[in-house]
Amino acid sequence: MMASTHVARRGHALARPSRRRPGEGLRALLWLSPWIAGVTVFFVYPLLSTVYFSFHRYDLFTLEFIGLDNYRYAFSDPRVLQSALNTLWLVVFMVPAQVVFALGVAQLLAKLKSGGGILRTIFYLPSLVPMVAGTVAFVYLLNPATGPVNQLLAWFGIAGPDWFGSAAWAKPTLTLLALWGAGNTIMIFLAALLDVPRHLYEAAAIDGAGAWRQFRSITLPTISPVLMFSAVTGVIYAVQYFTQAMIASRVASGATDSAGTTFTPGYPDGSLLTLPQHLFHTGFRDWSMGLACVHALLLFAVAMLFTLILLRQFGKAEVTS
Amino acid sequence: MWVAQHSLAIALALMFLGPVAFVTLTALMTDEQALTSRLWPEQWNWANFADVFARSELLTWTLNTFLYASLATVFMLVSSIPAAYALSRFRFRGRKAAFLVVISAMMLPPQVVAVPIYLVWARLDLTDSLWPLILPMLFGDAFSIFLLRQFLITIPRDYTDAAKVDGCSDARILFRVILPMARPAIAAVALFSFFYCWNDYYGPLLYAGVDQEGWTLSLGLATFKAFHSVQWNLTMAATLLVTAPVIIVFLFAQRVFIEGVTLTGVKG
Numbered sequence: 001m002m003a004s005t006h007v008a009r010r011g012h013a014l015a016r017p018s019r020r021r022p023g024e025g026l027r028a029l030l031w032l033s034p035w036i037a038g039v040t041v042f043f044v045y046p047l048l049s050t051v052y053f054s055f056h057r058y059d060l061f062t063l064e065f066i067g068l069d070n071y072r073y074a075f076s077d078p079r080v081l082q083s084a085l086n087t088l089w090l091v092v093f094m095v096p097a098q099v100v101f102a103l104g105v106a107q108l109l110a111k112l113k114s115g116g117g118i119l120r121t122i123f124y125l126p127s128l129v130p131m132v133a134g135t136v137a138f139v140y141l142l143n144p145a146t147g148p149v150n151q152l153l154a155w156f157g158i159a160g161p162d163w164f165g166s167a168a169w170a171k172p173t174l175t176l177l178a179l180w181g182a183g184n185t186i187m188i189f190l191a192a193l194l195d196v197p198r199h200l201y202e203a204a205a206i207d208g209a210g211a212w213r214q215f216r217s218i219t220l221p222t223i224s225p226v227l228m229f230s231a232v233t234g235v236i237y238a239v240q241y242f243t244q245a246m247i248a249s250r251v252a253s254g255a256t257d258s259a260g261t262t263f264t265p266g267y268p269d270g271s272l273l274t275l276p277q278h279l280f281h282t283g284f285r286d287w288s289m290g291l292a293c294v295h296a297l298l299l300f301a302v303a304m305l306f307t308l309i310l311l312r313q314f315g316k317a318e319v320t321s
Numbered sequence: 322m323w324v325a326q327h328s329l330a331i332a333l334a335l336m337f338l339g340p341v342a343f344v345t346l347t348a349l350m351t352d353e354q355a356l357t358s359r360l361w362p363e364q365w366n367w368a369n370f371a372d373v374f375a376r377s378e379l380l381t382w383t384l385n386t387f388l389y390a391s392l393a394t395v396f397m398l399v400s401s402i403p404a405a406y407a408l409s410r411f412r413f414r415g416r417k418a419a420f421l422v423v424i425s426a427m428m429l430p431p432q433v434v435a436v437p438i439y440l441v442w443a444r445l446d447l448t449d450s451l452w453p454l455i456l457p458m459l460f461g462d463a464f465s466i467f468l469l470r471q472f473l474i475t476i477p478r479d480y481t482d483a484a485k486v487d488g489c490s491d492a493r494i495l496f497r498v499i500l501p502m503a504r505p506a507i508a509a510v511a512l513f514s515f516f517y518c519w520n521d522y523y524g525p526l527l528y529a530g531v532d533q534e535g536w537t538l539s540l541g542l543a544t545f546k547a548f549h550s551v552q553w554n555l556t557m558a559a560t561l562l563v564t565a566p567v568i569i570v571f572l573f574a575q576r577v578f579i580e581g582v583t584l585t586g587v588k589g
Contacts, residue, residue, distance in 0.1 A: 031407035038460025046434035130520040132539045148343045240430035243522040276432040
């Protein structure tokens, strides 16, 4: 039995409301003041400022108002479209793949009668491996020339793909890396699955419901809030996806990012160029900061859109369950 | 059924362990063998690990990463616990709105606000250092506030009400009643923060500058392959060295982790 399930149960015993005491608002304000300062400086101000800079040309030295030019340029830049589509790909394919895979593994772990403890550790550990280390390792393992994976495949007579070297395979390969690092989600799902009351399954079995029916009618509805939460966090993560894509491009192409070298992000063929990466290169390598702010606002819109869609679904799920 | 489930689980576990096994094997090969397709080291070259230290700034990077992660974590705790305390224990107008702001700040991709924030640090002449990543932690971290608040609302009001009747001040209630009960949540949030910083690549890439002396492990490892381009064995040894501390900490604090992870999955 995991200690964690106690934490989950305690979640239901919500605090009772008490009467408002005079001065409580002021005292709360006092405790909140550092955070309020933080929100103003690191959230509200930069958001407004991003809008302001998006109408300007700015390269750290000269600031010039140019109206909608940045917007015109961004929307005719094929790399903006490409990077937005890449980010969209991650949201549409990588996130669902990770959720379904994690749910499958968690379901398997929940059913095991023995050996669960060590297996849990094995599935969890890769999620702790630093992102850069995990990505560098995957680029090596999947290196088409000498990498072990394609050699193992060759023993079975399978010609392995070019993985990170092929525009068609690069994003699916990053998805494999994401599945390998899904340990967090697996543990969250496992705790939720172990919390589903046993007697519901027993009653369903007496009524003659098969495994699939039980899963659909009991498991899914009971754990849907946790699924939804994972989907929301997964989407937030996918929208900001940066490190793994950048490292994979860089190590697979053999490029550095140091002075004097030019690094074209998104190798191969821009297939790994995500929106945050394009923004980073525009703003902090080419120093076109006004243009980068247009990318930032686009990224903001994408993040808002997906978060709102998911939160609405979340709201519906809460009502029905 | 039993056999099928177990064999499937074991097969999956082997796939999860596979990368670690091959990385370790490669890390122990000689330079020449790492370029071949032979998978088992013919000579166990333990000196590779020493080579990594000798040929890169790994020690400096480790120290920088450690300083960044620990300072940021301590600052985060000092600023986020009070905010979570206010959001969970006080009734005031705008509490819901404040919580919504926490959630929106948590969902905002950091890259969206990167340009103006970078300009602020540039004006303060603090770029080319890790301070732009550490100092903001003095002003609360949305994710930590969210998690702490989720935990604190589960502490029954009776405890704090009793303390109030006894005439305890807010600060006393926080230190004497709330903090001892919230220890697992605080430990989890601290570990998450520490690991986040330890693994962070985007932040240091933006601020740490071009001088290798100021880099973190993530930055160093990211360019390691480029500087030792044919030596996959050294790159893999470096990868293991960067990963090892994280795994060791995990093995010691396993329970805190698993509790914390499931805490993130609890609905609000």
